[in-house]
Amino acid sequence: MKAPLPADEHARLAALHEANVLDTAPEEDFDDIALLASEICGTPMGLVSLVDENRQWFKAKVGVDLDETRRELSFCAYAIHGHELLEVPDATVDRRFADNPYVQAEEGIRFYAGAPVVLDGTHAVGTVCVVDRVPRELSDAQRRALRSLARHAAVQLELRRFARHAGDVADRLRQLDRMKDSFLATVSHELRTPLSTIRGYLEMLLESDFDQETSRRFLSVMQRNSDRLLRLIDELLLVARLTEESIELEPAELDLAELVHQVIAACRPLAEHKEVGLHDRSGGPVPARGDGKRLAQALNHLVVNAIKFTGAGGEITIDATTDGEPQLIITDTGVGIPSDDLPHVFDRFYRCPSAEVMAVQGPGLGLAIVKSIIDAHHGSVHLDSKPGVGTTVRLTLPRR
Incomplete structure (x- = not known):
């Protein structure tokens, strides 16, 4: 069966395209999300999937050779209809997917679980999902972890959208000098979003017991985002000072x-x-x-x-x-x-x-x-x- 279009399809696609992420090169932050999803849920496949108008494109993938699939064959096309995790224990007995070529294939898809990646708190533009070739169910802890990873993916996309908006606003700032201070204050506030990444991983570490290797991966991602946040804030503070006075030197x-x-x-x-x-x-x-x-x-x-x-x-x-x-x-x-x-x-x-x-x-x-x-x-x-x-x-x- 082909999934119907979400009620917010037009606005959902606009939000996705505004993130300017489709068909971009692999990035470590997204690769980490796919890998952690696969390891935490114990599945051979983990994906960061974005649902475009006619296709499903994979920003990050583990255990999958394809870069994209047709939207009408996508499990994620159903998951983006809401904000709740979609779990399919056995696709062969689910009327929505039983006839799907990826299910009917030899060693085809049996299990799927996808947590929507939601932008603006409203539009589900894709999922962080895991896939297996055998029927199964996730534990409560695994479901919580998958949702947290989806929130982390949403934060990364929001940062992209913000960076693009920042460039547009900067064009106006070059013409309207009086807007600079207000803009920089907004930028400083918005750049706190990497903290959401750190918070998401802390939630998972506090809620569940992970092995040492998985915990180390969590901490590595958190450290990388903390370093990025500090660098950005240092640069912004320096630029903010330059709007008021020249740099003080110690020659x-x-x-x-x-x-x-x-x-x-x-x-x-x-x-x-x-x-x-x-x-x-x-x-x-x-x-x-x-x-x-x-x-x-x-x-x-x-x-x-x-x-x-x-x-x-x-x-x-x-x-x-x-x-x-x-x-x-x-x-x-x-x-x-x-x-x-x-x-x-x-x-x-x-x-x-x-x-x-x-x-x-x-x-x-x-x-x-x-x-x-x-x-x-x-x-x-x-x-x-x-x-x-x-x-x-x-x-x-x-x-x-």
């Missing part, structure tokens, strides 16, 4: 080459994880005067940015040199920036299209912070980029 004599060594050491684990080469081209000492903490913050932003936008096998070099004036030069072989986007890359909250395509997280504040820090030093930032070739950023400080 001192420093060596830019040593600064490069420190930042590379901090960023190397991320580069190795992305399989990107990270090379220190600085030679002898490069004396300069500035705020070492702020300059390290700017350089770290640029190096992390380069790693995020450089594919596996790519190369990044960082050099500290002097040609009359002290300079830091960061060159990558990443995706590059189209010429139309170059005038906007230092704008607050600006995210280039490649950030959406590559599912790079962040509110678009990094380059704006870099420019503010260098401006406060009375220096300059110059960026050259070519799509498909790479990007070079040159930070120049005044003579001592």
Whole structure:
């Protein structure tokens, strides 16, 4: 049987498309959800499934080779009719699914359980679901865990929608300067949503007894979201201060080459994880005067940015040199920036299209912070980029 359309189908699809997640690359947060759902429920298959107009697309999957299926064959098309978990103990005796080709196939689907992923507290756009080839039933603890994972998936989608709205609002902020403080206050409030992720995992840890490995996975996800939240709030607080006053510096004599060594050491684990080469081209000492903490913050932003936008096998070099004036030069072989986007890359909250395509997280504040820090030093930032070739950023400080 084909599932009827939900009463809120039009608004439901609008909410799903607004999240801008369909057909995006895999992401660790969603992969963790699918894996945990499978492990907690003891099923060979776990999915984060999103129901589009004519298809069911899998944002994350465990034990499944398909990327999508036709909507009329989808169990999740029934689950999105409400906000309660849908459980099918044996699909062969359920008139809604008995004739489904995935049920009739050899070693076909027998068991299904899906918790709706609800946006705005209203629209079910998909599910976190588990599937098995034998009939079964979930325990109460497993049902609670599946619902908590669905709430976590909803939080991740809401963050995407918020980031997209933030970009739209930022366009208006460039024209209406008086709206900045209000907007930043709203952003600071909305960025608390990662706390919902942490709370969801805490609920599961407190409600049930999990083995050590599953508990470790829970804690790892919580730690990652906590770190992300702290970074975002730190950046927002810095940008908020910049709307009222310039950055306060604590200038001192420093060596830019040593600064490069420190930042590379901090960023190397991320580069190795992305399989990107990270090379220190600085030679002898490069004396300069500035705020070492702020300059390290700017350089770290640029190096992390380069790693995020450089594919596996790519190369990044960082050099500290002097040609009359002290300079830091960061060159990558990443995706590059189209010429139309170059005038906007230092704008607050600006995210280039490649950030959406590559599912790079962040509110678009990094380059704006870099420019503010260098401006406060009375220096300059110059960026050259070519799509498909790479990007070079040159930070120049005044003579001592």
